[in-house]
Amino acid sequence: MTTAIQVEHVSKRFVLRTDRPRSLQELVVNGLHRSNHGHRQAFWALRDVSFTVKEGEALGLIGENGSGKSTMLKLIARILEPSSGAIATHGRVAALLELGAGFHPDLTGRDNIYLNGSILGISRREMALKFDEVVAFAELERFVDVPLKHYSSGMQVRLGFSIATCIDPEILLIDEVLSVGDEAFQHKCLDRINDFRAQGRTIVFVSHDLATVNELCDRAIWIEDGEVKGQGLTRRVVDQYLISVGQKENLQFAAQHEREVAEASQAEAPRVAAASAAPVAAEPAAQAAPPPEAPAPEEEPKHWGTGEIQITSVRLLGPDGQQTYLLRCGDPLTIEIAYTAHRAAEDVVFGVGIYRSDGLFCYGTNTDMEQLPISLAAGPGKALIRFPRFGFIEGTYSLDVAIHTAKGAAYDYYREYLTFAVRSRWQDMGVFRPAHRWHIGDDPVGHSALEEHDPAEEAPR
Amino acid sequence: MIKNLRELVKYRELIRNLVVRDLKARYKSSVLGFLWSLVNPLLMMAVFSVVFTYMMPSQAVPHFPLFVLCGILPWNFFTASLMGSTNSIVANGHLIKKVYFAREVLPISTVLANLVNFMLALVVLVPMLYIAGIGLTQWALLLPLVILVQVIFTLGLALILSTLNVFYRDTAMIMDVLLLAWFFLTPVMYPIDILPAQATVLGWQLPVQRLTYILNPMASLIASYRSILYGSIQGGPPGPPAFDFFLRTTLTALVILALGYWVFSRHRATFAEEV
Incomplete structure (x- = not known):
């Protein structure tokens, strides 16, 4: 196979000139000082990037x-x-x-097809041959002689895609354009791109949509901060990339959580102090769930309770026992609730609730539901809930944590104590991924959630 | 440079389509459509006739409205081209950033679209020359040559100005004033003969008339249009342009075009970052 694209040690530097003179006046005024001040700030968008794309190959470029x-x-x-x-x-x-x-709004679809074509380097003769095909693909037969300004934006996009792909390019460069247009047209576009692939044309595809990259590309290059961080088989590069993104998100979630805790502790300080000073006197008031400090009446409070038993910290522990905010679907998970009981209590229930970012209540349990009577002595302690296999599908979730009486009166109740994300190798849907395996005929096929993470699967062997 | 030129040839169809786009878009949704290119000089002629026959009668120059029209049509072609092309790169920034094509196509097509308009206006000029009793002589055959020189000169400036405007947006602003000054420095509304041969400026003896010819290619161009179409202000028939000046202007125009293309070629690679 011959080389279609050869990129050798390419660097690209942009000069950011924040206060660079944009007018002659400024030029005159600043002209004398320019050499003294560092107005120009170099920014390397790409640094020493090299790769080759072979003819007929589909390459994905991924990165933030x-x-x-x-x-x-x-x-x-x-x-x-x-x-x-x-x-x-x-x-x-x-x-x-x-x-x-x-595209010019005052010209008809027909004129615009030729105009756009010539901008893309398609000659009039060539376009005339393809004209009907272009119009048919864009589904605009009835509107060809209508000025473009009367087209909907979807129609314009369809026409644009249709023109751009009607020629037979040997190399097709695609940048996120598929994210426009309605679902049906997107499929049509993908089909066409797949056709190009089948015809052995070279494709370079830039996208955030890793699923599409996975589907479309043989090979991928992961670029970060202008440097190639990884290249090779798409699946492997995408996995590498996801892991790195995960680590970053983990840090972000951690930082966000710390900020929230800091803010909350400032706001809560007076109440907690009062509660611990007069724990018994506070008890009757415990029935009223919302605390008087609720910031705004219409806003649902995020934290309430008498404070007789206080949640001091909640941590998610990953498979390695380290704190984490990012899980992989199917990994083991432990939620660790650290508390301080200001007095001994007999009627104690620990509970957790997990909500998806869109507010869907995904799962909730507490020790009372599971008929575990708990009494605590005064002093600090830890409650753990272990999930050997945390099988939520990819998404962002928030965690509610509570300690309350069996009747539901809160000692300490946190809504959205922390936010965490689950990443998954699969694009399955719903909420939960139960452990499963496919069998076609008698043979197990494909991957399985059990393969990697669940020791129970390995035990019978 | 040769490579760029070869590529430009490849994009000739785009130039054509952009010219057509410009013209079509200009007259779209107007009742008269492209007829405006014809009506416009007619109306101008009417205005000049009223003004210079009744309000400011000029005895010195015969057929004064026609005299003015012969100068103002090429002048309007010149200014419209420059104003349009100065903005052409910046105004098409969205294209520059997203599509690769020979960038010089933009100023070139602006100048050519204005050229088409100018030619239509000239079509109107011809019957008026006959009405005035001047008619067309064999010297009118030189018209394509004069137009060609003007196009070369205008293109050269257009390439320089469109480049400059990418880096300094004030170019477009200052062009308004510069073109106004240039208009008065160019014998459009007056015959060049009324300029004093000699004048003392700050103690310097300056040959104003000669300097105007030498330093201002537009003066020489407009004088050439006048000699081959209108004739002399003494009422003489159309004759040859002043060849020494015309030759010099041709050379100037070619130098400006070469310079313009050089400036443009040097900077075109950065347009996508700067617009």
Whole structure:
């Protein structure tokens, strides 16, 4: 196979000139001082990036926002020029960075097809041959001679995609354009891109949609802060990337949680002090759930209770026993509730509740429901709840933690004590992923949630 | 540079389509449509006729409205081209950032779209020349040559200004004033002969008339249009343009175009970052 795209030691430097003179006046005023002040700030969008794409290969570029992957695509498309290094492409390049570039609202669909085509380098003769196909694919037969301003935005996008892909590019560069248009058209676009693949054309695809990258690309390159962090088989690179993103998110969640705790402890300080000073006197008031300090009446309080037993910290412990905010679907999980009882209590219930980020109540349990009578001596202690296999599907969840009486009067109750995320290798749906395995005929096939994480599966062997 | 030029040839169809887009968009949803290109000079002629026949009668120059029209049509082509092309890169920033194509297509197509308009206006000028009894002589055959030189000169400036405007947006602002000053420095509304041959400026003896010809290519161009279409202000028939000046202007125009293309080529790679 021959090389379609060769990227050799490419770096791209942008100069950020925050207070760079934008006008002649400023130029005159600043001109004399310019050399003294560091107005120019160099920013390396890409640093020494090298890779090759073989003919017929589909390459995915993944990375966070601002990682440089779109810059890379623009360099390949020649929109930008590299600061150093070289890029060679072999074959006709079509870049789908923007659909309908140069569309003019006053011109008819027909005029715009030819205009947009010529911007993309398609000759009039070539376009005339493809014209009907373009219109048919965009499903705009009835509107060809209507000025573009009367098109809906969806129609314009359809037309743009249809024009951009009607030519037979040898190399197709795609940047997130599929995220527009309705579902049905998106499928159509994906089908067309798959057709291109089947025809052995070279594709470079930039996307946040890792599922699509996984599906579409043979190989992936993960770019972070302008450098190649990993390249190879798509699945492996995507996994690497997810793990790294997970670690970052973990840190973010931790920071967020610490901030919230700090804010909460400031707000709660007077009440907790009062509660611990007169624990018995506070008891009758315990029936009234919302504390008087509730910040705004319409807002649901996030924390209430008498404080006779106080939750001092709640931690999620991952498979390695370390605190975490990011779990992998199917990993073991322990929720650790540390508390301080200001007096001995007989009628104590520990409870947890898990909510999905959209508010769906996913799971809740407490020691009373599970008929575990608990009495506590005064003093600090820890309650743990262990999940050997925490099988929630990918998403962001929040955790409620409570200590209350069997009747429900709260000693200490936290709504959304912390937020955590679950990452999953699978794109399954619903809420929970029960352990399972597929069997076709008599043979077990495919992956299984049990393979990696559940020791119970390995035990019978 | 050669590579760039070859690429430009590849994009000739885009230039064509952009010119068509400009023209179509300009007259879309107007009742007269492209007829405006014809009506416009007619109306101008009417205004000049009223003003210069009744309000400010000018005995010195015969057919004064026609005299003015011969100058103002090329001048309008010049200013409209420059104003349009100065903004052409910046105004199409969304395209520059998202699509690769030969960037010089933008100022070029702006100038060419204005050229089409200018040609339509010239079509109107011809019957008026006949009505005035001047008609067309063999010298009118030189018209394409004069137009070509003007296009070359305008293109060169357009390339420089459109580049400059990417980096300093004030270019477009200052062009308003500069073009106004240039308008009065160019013998559009007056015959160049009324300029004093010599004048003393700050103690310097300056040959004003000669300097105008030498330093201002537009003066020489408009004088050429006048000689081949209108004739002399003494009422003489159309004749050849002043060849020494015209030759110099041609050279200037070519130099400006080469310079403009060089400036543009040097900076076009950074347009996508700067617009």
